[in-house]
Amino acid sequence: MIIKLPRIISLHFLAELLQAIKNQTVQKITFDWLEVKNMADETISFYLSFVSFLEQNKIDLICENELQCTCYQRIKNIRHCNISATHDVCKDIYVATVKTLEEQEQLRMQMKDFFRFCINVGSKDIQPIDTIFSELFMNICQHSDNKNGFVFMPFLYEKNSIVLIMNDLGDGIVNVIRNYFIDKSFTIDANAIQYATVDFVTTKSTKSNQGRGLNILKTIMISLKGDLQIYSAKGLYEIKEGKEILSTLPYQHIGTLIKVEILIENLPQKEVDDFSENIDF
Amino acid sequence: MTILATDLTKSFLSGDDGLKIGRYLVDFFKSNQYNEVATISFYGVDFMTPSFVNGAFLYLIDLFGEEFFKKNVKVIQATNSIAQILRSSIQSYFEYRKEFFKNVKTNTIYCAIDGSAESSHFRRAIYENTQSQEIRFLFNPDDTIFEQNAKNNIIKADVFIGIITATQFIATLVEQINFALQYNKKCLILCKESIELHIPTNIRNTVMISYYNNRSYYDRLRSVNELILNKKVPNLQTQDNSQGTKNANDVLLWTLLGAGAVLLLSALADEQKK
Incomplete structure (x- = not known):
């Protein structure tokens, strides 16, 4: 089967495509858009992850319009220079897109569609994933000082697990933490990442941001017995089976990459929620 | 409601x-x-x-x-x-x-009061208030002459709070603030709302000024905490953080100023109740 890529690629389309690839009915994908002439960086980022995904699945992406080949080439070149590390980390993984904070709600809803379409979560509650997604997204938008990033959200069929990967190409947690907490000495970069996961540690201080995002992520991952990896500079911070592991990477990671993996069976059961709770603090 | x-x-x-x-x-x-x-x-x-x-x-x-x-x-x-x-x-x-305030309370505040009867309430109330003993306050001497002992206290302190309740004491306060700024101390002036605060522009642009009234304690609290919060949170929209936080130590010192100001304002409220 040959699939022609639509001009606007929705998550819904990608979910369908993913299913087709899983069923091994796709040999090649073609495209012929004219709009890609002056692509924005974030558009390039999107296609980078898309191309990576196709290559991993041994599917050819063919540009049918010669005029567009230069753009396509540009995509491939960028991938091979500045995000090669990311690419290694993200193999086997699919896609989503890069959006602004304003479009976060829309993206979250699309993510739910993706779940409904691709994954049978049954009676499980996906709210923890929803929270992780929102907190991570805000982390990128508020802290990276660079809106350019990747969101990958695959479902790994063999392991019956959900993987969520976000990579921004900003300053990176390690640099930001080291510059802000100048009186603290972090022996290795992973120590700086670990410090960023402590509750209420923030480099943007208070008001509407209290530095809770990474701690919330860590808490959820421990409670769901999930795996967490945070890559930044030469640091790798992991949580595996509830334990923290700090290590040093053999390369310098650009920006910050956060990967979470959760087994569907570990998600909590969905409870019937009514609006009956009254709270005094 | x-x-x-x-x-x-x-x-x-x-x-x-x-x-x-x-x-x-x-x-x-x-x-x-x-x-x-x-x-x-x-x-x-x-x-x-x-x-x-x-x-x-x-x-x-x-x-x-x-x-x-x-x-x-x-x-x-x-x-x-x-x-x-x-x-x-x-x-x-x-x-x-x-936990955070435990850390804050290991620091010292220099408090310049102006010698008026009203401002001496602050000093008395701080001494009487057991909670405030956890934050160390160093006051200027009763006489308003700025001498070596006061200078030593400013150098020792982490931050500086000046209280103005009457115009005739502004000049002495300015002298002390200028000295504190030489040592890069973060400064806050608590000024009574009815006072016209004429101070040099360089000081006005460097220190934080919070005006307080005698009407509502919570209004005073909100006003000073809002000021501190704005100082701690640079304007992210414009990337203007020239007057804001540079690092975690700055946040600690701004918070110390806020905590000190809140204690002083609470002391004032207690005094008014009496």
Whole structure:
């Protein structure tokens, strides 16, 4: 089967495509858009992850319009220079897109569609994933000082697990933490990442941001017995089976990459929620 | 009064979404002279992030403190999961503040009072107030001459607070602030609202000035905490952080100034009750 890529690629389309690839009915994908002439960086980022995904699945992406080949080439070149590390980390993984904070709600809803379409979560509650997604997204938008990033959200069929990967190409947690907490000495970069996961540690201080995002992520991952990896500079911070592991990477990671993996069976059961709770603090 | 959250925001994801509620509640309390309980209904809201809670509620705790928050904010018609997020976020923030203020209290504040009868209330109340003994205050001498002992105290202190209750003492205060600035001390002036504060432009642009009145304690509290918060939070929209926070140590010192100011204003409130 040959699939022609639509001009606007929705998550819904990608979910369908993913299913087709899983069923091994796709040999090649073609495209012929004219709009890609002056692509924005974030558009390039999107296609980078898309191309990576196709290559991993041994599917050819063919540009049918010669005029567009230069753009396509540009995509491939960028991938091979500045995000090669990311690419290694993200193999086997699919896609989503890069959006602004304003479009976060829309993206979250699309993510739910993706779940409904691709994954049978049954009676499980996906709210923890929803929270992780929102907190991570805000982390990128508020802290990276660079809106350019990747969101990958695959479902790994063999392991019956959900993987969520976000990579921004900003300053990176390690640099930001080291510059802000100048009186603290972090022996290795992973120590700086670990410090960023402590509750209420923030480099943007208070008001509407209290530095809770990474701690919330860590808490959820421990409670769901999930795996967490945070890559930044030469640091790798992991949580595996509830334990923290700090290590040093053999390369310098650009920006910050956060990967979470959760087994569907570990998600909590969905409870019937009514609006009956009254709270005094 | 019951406030329906969905009337104020349609999104419950980001801290900025939360601030729509937080700011509304601040106005609500102000307009009711801080006497009315705000009851917020989350009917119809099925998802909320902890970041939303920051803007909506932790912001209020920063402005008014735990006691006021516990007494004046109630939530109704929340789902189980939202109730859990609210309880855990707010509880951990209470605990965090307790720990943070322990660190703050290892620091020292130099307090320049102006020698008037009113300002001496501050000194007396601080000495009498057992809680305040956890923060070390160094006061200037009773006579208003700025001498070596006061200079030594300024050098020893981490931050500087000056209180102005009468115009004739402004010159002495300016002299002390100038000295403190030579040592890069962060400075705050608490100035009585009725006073016209004529100070050199270089000082006005460098120090924080909070005007207080004798009407409402919570108004004074909000005003000084808002000032500190703005100092701690650079304007992210314009990337203007020239006057704001540079690093974690700065945040600690701004917070120390805020905590000191709150203690002084509480002392004033206690004195007024007497």
